[in-house]
Amino acid sequence: METPTKVRSHYDVIVIGGGPAGSASAMLLAERGLSVLLLEKDQFPRYHVGESLTGTAGDFIARAGLTEKMAELDFPAKPGVKVVGREGAEFFVPVLRPTWQVRRADFDHLLLQLAISKGVEHVQGAAKTVLTEAGRVVGITVATANREDGDAQAVRAAFVVDASGQSVFMSRQELAGPRRVAAFNRQIALYSQFSGVASDVGETHNSTVIFYRDTYHWSWLIPVSSEIVSIGIVLPTASYKLRGGTSKAAMAWGLEHMHPELTQRTASATQVEAMHVSRNYSYRVDPFVGPGWLCVGDSHCFTDPIFSFGASFALTEAQAAADAIVAAIANPAAEPDLLAGYATYCNRGQGRAADLIRYFWKFPAFFAYMTKGQHGGDLIRLLAGDCFTPEPLAATIEMKKSLEDSPVLHRIPEGRGRDIAARIYERFDFFQGVDAAFLDLSEGVMIYFILAEDDIDLYDSLRDFEEQLVSDFGRDTLAVLSFTPDIIEAMPPLDNAYTIVDRRRK
Amino acid sequence: MDATSVNQALKGFITEKLLHGDGADLTDHTPLLEWEIVDSLAMVSLLTFVQKTFGVTIPDAEVSPRNFQSIEALQNLIVNVAQDRPEAADGDTNKGA
Numbered sequence: 001m002e003t004p005t006k007v008r009s010h011y012d013v014i015v016i017g018g019g020p021a022g023s024a025s026a027m028l029l030a031e032r033g034l035s036v037l038l039l040e041k042d043q044f045p046r047y048h049v050g051e052s053l054t055g056t057a058g059d060f061i062a063r064a065g066l067t068e069k070m071a072e073l074d075f076p077a078k079p080g081v082k083v084v085g086r087e088g089a090e091f092f093v094p095v096l097r098p099t100w101q102v103r104r105a106d107f108d109h110l111l112l113q114l115a116i117s118k119g120v121e122h123v124q125g126a127a128k129t130v131l132t133e134a135g136r137v138v139g140i141t142v143a144t145a146n147r148e149d150g151d152a153q154a155v156r157a158a159f160v161v162d163a164s165g166q167s168v169f170m171s172r173q174e175l176a177g178p179r180r181v182a183a184f185n186r187q188i189a190l191y192s193q194f195s196g197v198a199s200d201v202g203e204t205h206n207s208t209v210i211f212y213r214d215t216y217h218w219s220w221l222i223p224v225s226s227e228i229v230s231i232g233i234v235l236p237t238a239s240y241k242l243r244g245g246t247s248k249a250a251m252a253w254g255l256e257h258m259h260p261e262l263t264q265r266t267a268s269a270t271q272v273e274a275m276h277v278s279r280n281y282s283y284r285v286d287p288f289v290g291p292g293w294l295c296v297g298d299s300h301c302f303t304d305p306i307f308s309f310g311a312s313f314a315l316t317e318a319q320a321a322a323d324a325i326v327a328a329i330a331n332p333a334a335e336p337d338l339l340a341g342y343a344t345y346c347n348r349g350q351g352r353a354a355d356l357i358r359y360f361w362k363f364p365a366f367f368a369y370m371t372k373g374q375h376g377g378d379l380i381r382l383l384a385g386d387c388f389t390p391e392p393l394a395a396t397i398e399m400k401k402s403l404e405d406s407p408v409l410h411r412i413p414e415g416r417g418r419d420i421a422a423r424i425y426e427r428f429d430f431f432q433g434v435d436a437a438f439l440d441l442s443e444g445v446m447i448y449f450i451l452a453e454d455d456i457d458l459y460d461s462l463r464d465f466e467e468q469l470v471s472d473f474g475r476d477t478l479a480v481l482s483f484t485p486d487i488i489e490a491m492p493p494l495d496n497a498y499t500i501v502d503r504r505r506k
Numbered sequence: 507m508d509a510t511s512v513n514q515a516l517k518g519f520i521t522e523k524l525l526h527g528d529g530a531d532l533t534d535h536t537p538l539l540e541w542e543i544v545d546s547l548a549m550v551s552l553l554t555f556v557q558k559t560f561g562v563t564i565p566d567a568e569v570s571p572r573n574f575q576s577i578e579a580l581q582n583l584i585v586n587v588a589q590d591r592p593e594a595a596d597g598d599t600n601k602g603a
């Protein structure tokens with residue numbers, strides 16, 4: 001593709017990033033008659049993770065008129081998700097609406113070209129800094145390929161969209177809030193593409209397969225063409241270290257031990273793409289909207305890839321973002337309300353997806369039963385990406401109840417102590433690497449954590465969590481103390497403490 | 507079916523099969539899930555036990571953490587399911603009546 005590098009000095013909207021969030025936002029804005037600059041730092045096509053789409057992405061693709069292109073590009077039609085655990089536990093969730101498995105290099109390129117065909121001006125270059133006037137974002141500085149001298153050029157716009165993905169541009173510019181770790185952090189994913197993988201037959205042909213083993217050990221298998229299959233292995237960081245601490249060793253371990261079906265299907269597979277690694281990829285940025293700007297997709301939130309929501313959510317949010325921006329440019333006085341509405345919409349969808357994922361990891365066996373029971377239809381809808389409905393589905397309410405309610409909490413006297421315990425309980429997924437949590441109410445509120453290991457990332461996560469507790473419940477007589485196994489004797493006696501979680505029993 | 511006998515049968519099963527006889531600390535409120543006394547394998551054997559002992563089949567929709575979180579919750583579940591479907595209680599199949 002030609003890589004234009006000329007930038008005008010003013011646009012209605014600047015979009016930073018040319019992934020699904022950026023290309024979709026840009027094309028929808030251009031369709032409404034706005035002048036749009038889309039900046040993408042990388043030369044397309046480029047490899048990207050995130051190959052399995054949900055039904056909502058399928059809707060977007062159909063509306064954009066890309067259905068025929070999907071077949072031309074040899075993207076497999078996706079029938080659903082097969083989830084395979086140990087001891088033969090297995091269930092299949094069909095897609096609600098037609099959708100695809102894609103190679104992101106080609107899919108993202110397709111979306112970008114579509115955006116350009118709608119009048120979006122695409123320039124290869126990187127956003128460097130933000131221009132503000134009286135607290136409002138009025139543009140950015142841009143370094144394009146032919147201005148490597150570091151002389152970034154100023155470009156102004158009525159509105160700026162951050163779609164920079166995991167680079168979290170607006171957060172790094174300290175306009176959006178800090179990047180905070182979310183549940184399921186401290187995981188590491190290794191992935192690549194393979195040929196020669198045996199395919200599924202029958203109803204599940206070309207479906208995404210999720211194999212899971214012990215908690216937070218899982219892998220994906222996603223056919224991305226008639227020849228090529230994407231495979232990823234996901235492990236907690238501590239477990240990765242135990243498997244040799246290299247991506248090659250961990251991939252080999254995963255292919256051999258995650259599940260017999262995976263081992264069999266990959267027996268004569270050949271790796272045809274470089275090995276890629278992502279770690280600590282779960283986070284949230286809040287706030288993620290402000291005067292003259294907003295974030296879409298991964299630039300403000302990413303939870304966990306297990307149910308393949310990322311690219312689909314980016315497309316869903318892009319539509320809401322475009323609506324809000326068009327309306328705000330037409331009626332500037334309404335901008336604060338429009339942006340607040342957009343933020344609520346995103347938080348709702350991301351929050352429901354997070355509940356679904358948390359429930360799956362906490363109660364995998366119950367999840368399988370739920371797909372068969374009265375909430376089965378709701379789970380199909382949620383997995384199709386329908387997490388943004390104004391009212392929660394009954395399944396979500398049921399899952400939330402189970403996640404929040406526990407006999408562990410009923411033992412603690414009602415009040416601030418119990419509320420804090422509930423928060424710890426609810427967010428325990430944070431604490432991979434934490435073996436136990438206790439609450440001592442004899443003097444103020446003391447929280448003791450027993451850590452499985454001495455690890456700098458773990459301390460960072462805990463400090464983040466403590467900050468969140470303090471901002472929600474006040475610093476007043478609240479203390480968090482952590483003990484590694486070597487200093488466990490230093491922990492105060494637990495006679496009067498409540499156990500919130502204790503994994504050491506296993 | 508009375509709650510006390512259900513309670514005792516459950517405690518007996520959990521102590522013997524899931525705690526290998528070490529049930530000294532087991533109470534009606536012991537968190538069965540958090541303490542990983544009932545994991546996915548145990549759940550299947552528990553469901554089989556309930557079906558064999560009380561003739562009660564727990565509907566899929568009721569197999570939820572809320573109903574399995576403690577002995578008290580399980581006991582209420584079994585009693586309620588048996589009450590809703592009296593023909594299945596005590597293994598006494600009296601269908602068509």
Ligand SMILES: Cc1cc2nc3c(=O)[nH]c(=O)nc-3n(C[C@H](O)[C@H](O)[C@H](O)COP(=O)(O)OP(=O)(O)OC[C@H]3O[C@@H](n4cnc5c(N)ncnc54)[C@H](O)[C@@H]3O)c2cc1C
Pocket residue numbers: 016017018019020021022039040041042048049050051052053125126127128163164165166167169189232278281296297298299302305308309310311312314
């Ligand atoms: C291990 C793993 C597995 C996943 N599996 C799936 C899956 O199966 N299905 C799924 O849907 N999602 C999956 N995801 C998530 C998915 O990759 C993302 O959610 C999705 O790509 C988000 O789209 P986006 O447009 O917000 O960001 P991206 O696709 O990351 O696009 C951001 C773009 O911005 C560009 N950029 C960044 N900074 C700048 C700058 N300063 N100036 C200019 N350009 C910039 C980048 O080059 C990039 O092209 C997975 C993620 C992980 C980590």
